[in-house]
Amino acid sequence: MGDPGPVAGDGDSDDAGFAEGDIEEVIELEGPEADDALADEIDEIDLGNYGDGYQGDEGAEGDMEMMTDDADVVFSKHIGSVFCIGLDRTTQSLAVTGGEDDKAYVWRLGDGEVLMECGGHKDSVTCACFSHNSALVATGDMGGLVKAWDVNSREQVWEFEVSDLEWLDWHMAAPVLFAGTVDGDVWMWKVPSGDCKTFQGHGCQSTAGKVMPDGKRLSVGYEDGTVKVWDLKQGAALHTFSGHQGHTGAVTCMDCHHDNVLVMSGATDGTARIWNSAAGKCVSGYTTGPETGGDEDANSVEAVGLSNSQPLAAVGSLNGTLGVWDIPTGVQRHKCSHPGGIVRLAWAESGYLLYTSCLDGVTRIWDSRTGATVQQLTGHSEEILDMAVSRDGSVVLTSSGDNTARVFNLQKPER
Secondary structure, three states: OOOOOOOOOOOOOOOOOOOOOOOOOOOOOEOOOOOOEOOOOOOOOOOOOOOOOOOOOOOOOOOHHHOOOOOOEEEOOOOOOEEEEEEOOOOOOEEEEEEOOOOEEEEEOOOOOEEEEEOOOOOOEEEEEEOOOOOEEEEEEOOOEEEEEEOOOOEEEEEEEOOOEEEEEEOOOOOEEEEEEOOOOEEEEEOOOOOEEEEOOOOOOEEEEEEOOOOOEEEEEEOOOOEEEEEOOOOEEEEEEOHHHOOOOOEEEEEEOOOOOEEEEEEOOOEEEEEEOOOOEEEEEEEOOOOOOOOOOOOOEEEEEEOOOOOEEEEEEOOOEEEEEEOOOOOEEEEEEOOOOEEEEEEOOOOOEEEEEEOOOOEEEEEOOOOEEEEEEOOOOOOEEEEEEOOOOOEEEEEEOOOOEEEEEOOOOOO
């Protein structure tokens, strides 16, 4: 692997010592038809304290419908696949789901009761997420119609239409929404006023994006394998990772470490990269293994994650491999096999647990110290398409091609 270069806590980062108030005047938005800057700039924002493998059961791969249903709540209001699921960031008691039926729903985890139906979309809702304070929900469909809803009043408060939508992400400390599109542009809006700014692409799709924890930068991945780190105030790319350092396939997923330095990306070429966003160079690179069955997408990396409590990175791919890597040395600690492709992964906010959701309809919890499975959560009869995990790791939400979303409460006595 060679010299991994600077890693977490690199002293060259201007943002490693981010303090309350630093975000002041970072986000300046301009209306699309106005020359005046946004009058009320975001001010006094407190980011708070953000901070051998399983071999499968006999016969589990062939008949998901015969599995035990471990879910405490099954949400079945959607007609068609449920493409996305989000958990509210404050009370951790509400979910939002979007589906093939061109609808999104906000509902309670405890009993599945619908609080709000988010209609009016013209295509499948593929993105749905809560704002930093859970006051707003954003929903976006494949056709590019993006809407925002007030959770308390249960009414739509804003909408905007872009080209075909690739991803949505809220700012972690302000009512500012980001979206990446098929034409490569990235949009930034203040909601509900709609004041906006765009970060222009370079001729290919913007396929993944993640706001960095400092609230001042945005990491974006593109179809040609490029990764860019954008300055939100200046609207300029601080770093562009491409060429021999970058991916040769489309970027599919991203994660940002809470240290504000490390950025991780995964791509369809079966590789994952960790970038030092301060030094502007690659720290580590990982591959998911040799091609399988001649399918060029078989090793596509669909999920990546950086642990907040250990110097570890996780890589999940469509070939069913979960790799757990040591960042400073570049050594793979564990290779955990799944009977189907991995679509989502998440680290516990603290501790050593790692969660994966899979095309076999099963969510698994892993011990990153040993590479062994701690628990399996079953119940879906089709592939899992999205997953969310509560801050304390006690609740797992999944959405599936079986037209349902499920809530798994891991604090039940029998578990």
